[in-house]
Amino acid sequence: AKEPVRVLVTGAAGQIGYALVPMIARGVMLGPDQPVILHMLDIPPAAEALNGVKMELVDAAFPLLKGVVATTDVVEACTGVSIAVMVGGFPRKEGMERKDVMSKNVAIYKSQASALGSYAAANCKVLVVANPANTNALILKEFAPSISEKNITCLTRLDHNRALGQVSERLNVPVSDVKNVIIWGNHSSTQYPDVNHATVKTPAGEKPVRELVANDEWLHGEFITTVQQRGAAIIKARKLSSALSAASSACDHIRDWVLGTPEGCIERKHSLLIFSSVGTLQGTWVSMGVYSDGSYNVPAGLIYSFPVTCCNGVWTIVQGLPIDDLSRKKLDLTAEELTEEKALAYSCLS
Ligand code: NAI
Known part of the structure; x- marks a missing residue:
């Protein structure tokens, strides 16, 4: 039998936490044969509610769940964890300035970064969900120097899945037949949902979404705004x-990162083949x-959403995709917003 993996969920008494912890305990995140020990962190005002969640986890009798730590102590929460899903944060309340929200979250992510850096298992993988997700992840990276930048990521998989869902609805095809949409940039309304490289499985092979939709107005307009504004619509x-x-997308993110994207390992060996025949040999x-290395001329040193493949627990940015002029502008716009957020975050620190 496999050794249990310790998984941290912060903000576990909140609404995402309530949906997420049973998924983890059922094996949705790490697979049906991987036992887990859940570490749940929240703040003292939520301690009683957190304990209620722990009671329900016991009551659900999940076979894979080998233990539950429910605590308001950051060090106890972080000790020995191999996966950390950071959902806890300070929400924007009516009348609050952006800078005030940023300042609260920067303080939280700075202190939790040092606890993770000191007490988490070596090679701990971190996923930041709490908003501003990209910038919280960047702060976490800056203040946890012992954690590799390869191990600090933020969630844009929800936006990615929303884009798949919109294409599936539009073309009336199963969502599992749609692939390779891309969310570029910030998890905010400046993100760029890009379908230029997306395909759909058909009886006649994989076909580009652009060809099947054949309505540029929808692709360049409503599709993009629907995905960008889906959070507000919900x-x-x-x-x-x-x-x-x-919660479901957070599980998808970690599962693909740890267990690999489809063909993720094969692709690495044949990366030159992949783009020579888009639509057939594409993975x-x-x-x-993820932490930008300057790929696609995105400024290095931002946490920016890119297309990635994963193999053996390592993500790699997909290289060589052609970027048209319209896309270029959108990639730059969302990068500018992230650069501004980064500056704002730093101004909160000083
Ligand atoms: P929620 O308000 O229901 O739960 C947040 C929990 O975090 C609360 O229980 C709160 O007590 C806790 N918390 C606050 N400060 C904390 C700290 N310092 N340490 C540990 N826990 C702390 O919010 P919900 O709906 O669960 O959303 C959580 C976050 O996820 C929000 O920031 C939200 O904006 C973000 N989000 C991100 C998405 C993404 O795709 N990246 C999608 C949806 C939400």
């Missing part, structure tokens, strides 16, 4: 922000917010 409908889809990629 709040309007539910009076609460996305939770089940966020599958997913979107992840």
Whole structure:
């Protein structure tokens, strides 16, 4: 039998936490044969609710769940964890300035970074969900120098999955037949949902989404704005922000990172083949917010969402995709916003 893996969820008493912890305990994140020990962190005002979640986890009798740590102590929460899903944060309240929200979250991510750096297992993989997700992840990276920049990511998989869902609805095809959409940039309304390289499985082989939709107006307009503003549409409908889809996408993010994207290892060996025959030999990629190395002329040193493939627990940015002029502008616009956020975050630190 496999040794249990310790998985940290911060903000575990919140609404994403409530949807996420049972998924982890059922093996949705790390696979059906991987036992887990859940570490759940929240703040003292939520301690009683957190304990209630722990009681329910016990009551659900999950066979894979080998233990639950529910705590308000950051060090206890971080000790020995190999996966950290950072959902806890300070929400924007009515009348608050962007800078005030940023300042609260920068302080939280700075202190949790040092706890993770000191007490998490070596090679711990971190996923930041709490907003501003990219910038929180960047702060975490800066203040956890012992954690490799390769191990600090943020969630844009929800946006990626939303884009797959929109294409699937539009073309009336199963969502599992759609692949290779891309979310570029920030997890905010400046993100660029890009379908230029996306394909759909058809009886006649893989076909580009652009060819099948054949309506540029929709692709360049409503498709992009629907994905960009989906979070707001969910709040309007539910009076609460996305939770089940966020939790599910967080599981997708970690699962693909740890267990690999489809053909993720083969691709690495044949990377030259992949783009020579787009639509036939193309592998599958997913979107992840990762530390930019300057690929696609995105400024290095930002946490920016790119298309990636994963093999053996390592992500690699998909290289060589042609970027047209319209896309270039959108890639730059969302990078500019992230550069500004980074400056704002630093101004909160000083
Ligand atoms: P929520 O307010 O229901 O839960 C947040 C939890 O974090 C609360 O229980 C709160 O007590 C806790 N918390 C606050 N400060 C903390 C700290 N210092 N340490 C540990 N826990 C702390 O919010 P919800 O709906 O669960 O969303 C969580 C975050 O995820 C928000 O920032 C939201 O904006 C973000 N989000 C990100 C998405 C993405 O795709 N990246 C999608 C949806 C939400």
